[in-house]
Amino acid sequence: xxxxxxxxxxxxGAGGTNIGNHIARxxxxxxxxxVSVLSRRSDASYPPNTSVISIPSGDASHADYVSAFRGQDVxxxxxxxxxxxxxxxxxxxxxxxxxxxxxxxxxxxDNTNPAARKLCPIFDMKGGMVDYLRSKExxxxxxxxxxTGMWLDWALDPSLAFIGIDIxxxxxxxxxxxxxxxxxxxxxxxxxxxxxxxxxxxxxxxKVVPIRNFEASQAxxxxxxxxxxxxxxxxTHVDHEQLIAQARAKWxxxxxIMAALQLVAAxxxxxxxxxxxxxxxxxxxxxxGVIGLEAGxxxxxxxxxxxxxxxx
Numbered sequence: 001x002x003x004x005x006x007x008x009x010x011x012x013g014a015g016g017t018n019i020g021n022h023i024a025r026x027x028x029x030x031x032x033x034x035v036s037v038l039s040r041r042s043d044a045s046y047p048p049n050t051s052v053i054s055i056p057s058g059d060a061s062h063a064d065y066v067s068a069f070r071g072q073d074v075x076x077x078x079x080x081x082x083x084x085x086x087x088x089x090x091x092x093x094x095x096x097x098x099x100x101x102x103x104x105x106x107x108x109x110d111n112t113n114p115a116a117r118k119l120c121p122i123f124d125m126k127g128g129m130v131d132y133l134r135s136k137e138x139x140x141x142x143x144x145x146x147x148t149g150m151w152l153d154w155a156l157d158p159s160l161a162f163i164g165i166d167i168x169x170x171x172x173x174x175x176x177x178x179x180x181x182x183x184x185x186x187x188x189x190x191x192x193x194x195x196x197x198x199x200x201x202x203x204x205x206x207k208v209v210p211i212r213n214f215e216a217s218q219a220x221x222x223x224x225x226x227x228x229x230x231x232x233x234x235x236t237h238v239d240h241e242q243l244i245a246q247a248r249a250k251w252x253x254x255x256x257i258m259a260a261l262q263l264v265a266a267x268x269x270x271x272x273x274x275x276x277x278x279x280x281x282x283x284x285x286x287x288x289g290v291i292g293l294e295a296g297x298x299x300x301x302x303x304x305x306x307x308x309x310x311x312x
Contacts (some may be wrong), residue, residue, distance in 0.1 A: 005073065005100065005201045006073045006074050006100060006101055006198045006199075006201050007032065007033055007034060007073055008033075008034045008036075008071065008072050008073045008074065009027055009033050009034065009035050009036070009072065009073065009074040009075075009076060009198070010035075010036045010037070010038060010053065010068070010069060010072040010074065010075050010076070011023055011024050011027075011035065011036070011037050011038065011050075011075075011076045011078060012037075012038045012075065012076065012077045012078060012079055012090065013038075013077060013078035013079040013080070013083070013105070014037040014038075014046055014047070014050070014078065015037075015039070015044045015045070015046065018078070018154070018187070019078050019107060019151070019187055019190055019191065020037075020076075020078025020079075021046075021047060022187045022188060022190065022191035023076060023078060023190075023191045023194050024037055024046060024047045024050055025047040025191070026188070026191040026192055026194070026195050027191075027194070027195055027198075028047055028048065028049040028050050029049070030195060032198075032199070033195075033198070034051075035049065035050045035051070036050060036051040036052070036053050036072070037050050037051070037052055037053070038053050038055055038068055039052050039053065039054050039055065040054075040055055040056070040057045040058075040060070053068050055068050060086075060089075062089055062092060062093050062096075065089060065090055065093030065094075065097075066093045066096045066097045067097075068093075069090075069093055069094050069097035069099050070097040070098065071097075072097070072099055073099065073100045073101065074099065074100065074101045074102075074103070074198065075090065075094050075099050075101075075102050075103070076103040076194065077090060077102070077103060077104055077105040078105055079105050080105075081122045081125075081257065081260065081261070081264075082257060083105075084105060084122070084125045084126065084129070085125065087104055087105065087129050088129070088132060090102075091104075091129075091132060091133060091136060091141070094141055095136060095139045095140070095141045098140075099141060100140075100141070100142060101141070101142050101143065101144065101198075101201065101205070102133065102141055102142075102143045103143070103144055103145070103146065103194065104126065104129045104130065104133065104143065104145055105126070106126055106130075106145040106146050106147055106148075106208075107146070107147065107148045107151075107190065108123070108126070108147060108148070108149070108150070108264070108267075108268075109123070109147060109149070109182075109183075109267055109268060109273060109274045109275040110147055110208075110210075110273075110274030110275075110277075111123050111126035111127040111130065111145070111147070112127050112130060112208065113127075113273060113274035115272055115273050115274070116267050116273040116274050119244070119263055119266060119267055119273060120260060120263035120264055120266070120267050121251055121260050121263070122260050122261075122263070122264055123263075123264070123267060123273075130143075130145050130208070133145075133206075134206070137206055142201075142205040142206050143205075143206055144197055144204045144205070144206075144207060144208075144209055145207075145208045145209070146190070146193060146194060146197065146208075146209055146210070146211065146287075147208065147210040147211075147277070148185045148189070148190040148193065148210070148211055148212075149182060149183030149184050149185050149210075149211075149212055149213075149275070149277060150162075150163065150182055150183070150184050150185075150268050150275070151184070151185060151186055151187050151190060152184040152185070152186060152213075152216075152221075152300075152303050152304070152307075153186045153187055153188075153303055153306065153307060154186075154187055156221075156303075156304070156307035156311065157307075157311060158311050162265065163218060163221075163265070163268065163269060164218060164238070164265070164269070165218065165221060165222060165225070165233075167225060167229070167307060167308060167311055167312055168311060168312055170225075170229065170231050170232075170233050170234060171233060171234045171235075171236070172218060172222050172233050172234070172235055172236075173236050173237070173238050174218055174219070174235060174236070174237050174238065175218065175238045175240050175265075175266070175269035175270055176240065176269070176270055176271070177219070177237070178217055178218035178219035178222065179217055179218075179219060180217055180218075180269060180270060180271045180275075180276075181215040181216060181217045181220070181276055181279070182215065182216070182217070182268050182269065182275040182276055183210075183212045183214075183215050183275060183276055183277040183278070184212070184213055184214055184215065184216060184300075184303075185211060185212060185213045185295075185298075186213060186298055186303055188298075189211065189213055189293075189295050189298055190211065192293065192295075193209075193211040193287070193288075193291065193293050196291035196292055196293045197209055197287075197291050199291070199292075200290065200291045200292070203290055203291070204287070204290070204291065209287035209290065209291065210277050210286050210287055211286065211287050211288055211291075211293060211295075212277050212278070212286050212288065212295075213295050213298045213299075213300075213303075214298075214299070214300045215276055215277075215278060215279070216300055218269065220300075221304060222235075224300070224301060224304045225304060225308065228304065228305055228308050229308060229312065240266060240269075240270060243262060243266070244262075244263065244266050246259075247259040247260070247262040247263050247266075248263065251263070
């Protein structure tokens with residue numbers, strides 16, 4: 001390991017099967033790291049080779065987080081959108097506990113993009129958390145935000161159909177004719193990106209480090225699915241201007257999380273919000289090369305094929 005600076009890692013949000021669990025499994029399999037997970041539930045299950053640090057259920061206090069974080073080099077937040085406001089408490093606690101590096105629950109697209117922040121309250125909260133971390137750099141706490149694009153393996157789960165594609169029922173809801181190419185990774189790639197970042201602490205301190213596998217459009221994904229499944233998809237079209245207006249109004253009136261998630265989908269599936277990391281408005285210096293992340297074995301066709309085999 002190039003540096004032992006970031007060795008003891010605590011993950012907040014490692015239950016279930018989403019990104020936090022993948023990060024915990026990936027880091028726990030690497031002998032360079034000692035991995036703990038924060039738990040509010042006695043019946044929750046976590047990956048092997050991880051230690052469980054308990055915290056009171058409900059609204060944990062600043063002191064609770066300080067106690068849980070003490071002795072850790074790194075805190076990785078993998079909490080969902082509903083818990084995002086709690087990250088500011090976690091950041092303050094991490095500073096008091098002497099944590100060296102904090103990873104906010106970033107993922108997704110460029111949450112610092114002004115258009116994205118104006119579109120969606122979740123993007124705005126995430127962008128605001130990066131702003132807050134920047135304001136705390138003088139405290140000694142460093143940070144890394146890791147946009148990962150959309151996780152294609154997750155998005156093709158028909159129980160979610162998050163990008164409007166239902167591979168079980170062969171339907172698609174196109175946004176803007178399905179032509180916008182967005183950046184994708186997979187959950188394993190995203191987790192491995194975190195592992196590589198931890199091994200490059202100097203290069204990634206106080207930076208946004210985007211990672212990617214490939215870019216694809218809704219239409220391109222459907223074409224690949226039709227080829228693999230031997231069917232034609234039923235196509236409908238989203239009136240995205242109307243949907244955005246209605247979702248924004250519902251969020252403003254009721255703080256409705258489902259409305260916010262519709263706005264998340266809009267940010268990914270429409271141009272102008274930073275969801276393509278290599279072209280146009282979202283163009284960044286992608287971090288794969290900086291951190292030595294080799295993701296060449298993860299291909300667009302391979303991920304789509306694996307989803308078809310798993311879900312149909």
